[in-house]
Amino acid sequence: MNVIELKNVEKVYNDSEIKVHAVRGVDLTFEQGEFTAIVGPSGSGKTTLLNMLGGLDKPTSGEIIIGGTKVSELKGSKLIDFRLHNIGFVFQSYNLIPVLSAKENVEFIMEMQGVPSKQRYLRAKELLESVGLGDRLDSRPNKLSGGQQQRVAVARALASKPKFILADEPTANLDTKSTENLLDIMEKLNHDAGMTFIFSTHDQRVVNKAHRVILLEDGVVTSDERQTPHQ
């Protein structure tokens, strides 16, 4: 079943005097349970594509359809609400709320969804245990390592029960061990729960784990291949 469809998506930045054609005529579909890496050199349009997939940016032309909803046409609070209920985000620099504990960071998104407090607590605890942080529920981000923070971010992304998770270079700031640990967790979530993951990455270790690798060059998809993940 198709979860995400991109139809002839273009993105042109007109901000400065020079027009920047960041994404050109991209057609892609993603299915439920995919574990996809989008790769390409810097400036190839990976982040722009990911931002459009996440509803943070709008395509100049073309359509993005997620679960039957034309996201590219949503505006204002409808768009924010759509993001809240359908998309999980994991950022390169973790972006946790520094004044909240790990558990509260995970609970926060559920509170915005209106989940009752008892349920929030139980789910946050369960998610943090599933990413191996059952003993750090009350730690604030500054008391956690980079790897641990990124695992909290994954738990937070999962908390809203999204259709898929977008991860923008999630391992860029992590050491090898933390990267492996994080990838194992994401792979397990993909395998056991069927969670769809889409990464943008430069990291070969992430590429190796992916089931599908999309190469983006100068805003154009130049290769889209399925592979058997390396162990």
Add this chain to the structure above:
Amino acid sequence: MILSISWKNVWRNKTRSLVVVISLVLGIFGGIMALGIMQGWLAQRVHDGIYKEVSHAQIHNPQFMLNEELQHTIINYDKVVAVLDTMKGVVAYSQRVKVFSMVQSDWAATGLVIKGIDPDKEKTVTEIYQTLVEGEYFGGNHKIPSIIIGSKAAESLKLLNYQVTKEKIDSINTDIFPQVLIEKLKRIGDKRFRKDKDFRLALKEALSPEEFEVHSESLIKYFSFYRMNTSLRITIQDKNGVIQNPVFKVRGIYKTSNSMYDGMFAFVDRKQLNQYTELNDNEIHEIAIISNDNESGAKVGDKLAEYIPENSTMSWIKLSPEIAMFNEFSAIMGYIYVGIILFALAFGIINTMMMSVLERFKELGMLMAIGMNRFKVFGMIMLESVFLSLTGGLLGMLISGIVVSVLSRTGINFGMWAEGLEAIGYSSMIYPIVTITNYISIAILVVITGMVASIWPARRALKLNPAEALRTE
């Protein structure tokens, strides 16, 4: 959780928030003290105006209001008294005879309004008997009748004298005045000075310039005394137009917070005065009425005007419109003070909130990306601003509350400006008043300030593009 995040966000940069909190504490403290002093000041003026001067209402013959002549006494006096005795809201009343007179001592003369009163009844209406600084409030069996005059009139009649007596020298406080100075004072001798100016001059000659500078005011006060039992010759016209010259002896001197009043009115026993005015016991110029409080006092005045339309009845609001105005505007003036202070402080809050928003661009972008709507982002920033201002505001109110509660008992002495203040009817001792309503209103003003001050920074946050904000470092 938004509440908890906002509160925690306030304390992210402790130093910065503390600076705002401290400025709010100081500002609120200043505002509340100004409000308290102003209200205390005006409340004292209103109280003195009513309980020492005009009372809650007064009844006169309408003719007397136009032309204060002896024959214009209250019309239907017996009916008026019967009404007053039965009317609800009338707590006490006092009948007075008012005559304009020239008063002479052996050394000077001045014009005074003499009020002939029933001393015991007057006590239930005015507090003049509590303001005696020298002598006694009537009583005693004296051949020559008594008169009570104000301190300002006593000065005009040169009854305030200065004398370096042996008794005073013996009981002088040697901790304050050095022995050398006391020796110099002895040189002035036992001479009596009738003018403050002359005694000052004598002190200037006896003391060194430094000693004079430091001690003259307290010495003048210490060696001053009122000449009691002095005979005053009073010139009045009786009912038939015949000039009378009775003699009264000064047996009491009062001092209210209004020196103009102290220089204008003297009190004698009505029965004794009537021996010279030829008025009988039912002929009265003025009845002053006291009610339970100022509000019911005004109502009683209006009611009486309906019951006894042949006379002129005026409540304190008409008798002393400036007092009524003070009563009305004292709180408003205070709020204007607090408002101006908060307006200035709002810029400090805006600055702090703006810095806090600019520093958190990436985080705010993330919050919006993961699905926090603009309304909630706006609310969070507004809450931070309200928490910040309320922390300072409540702390400031707490400190002011403690200080005001102490000062409302001890009072604040503005003695150095006493003369000027008393000339316009204000006491130099001020007991600040701040009511619960004042505190609640100020708390509301602080919250509003916090909310208004957050609008600009919060709008700035709302303009964020999450995708761009996430890219910032």
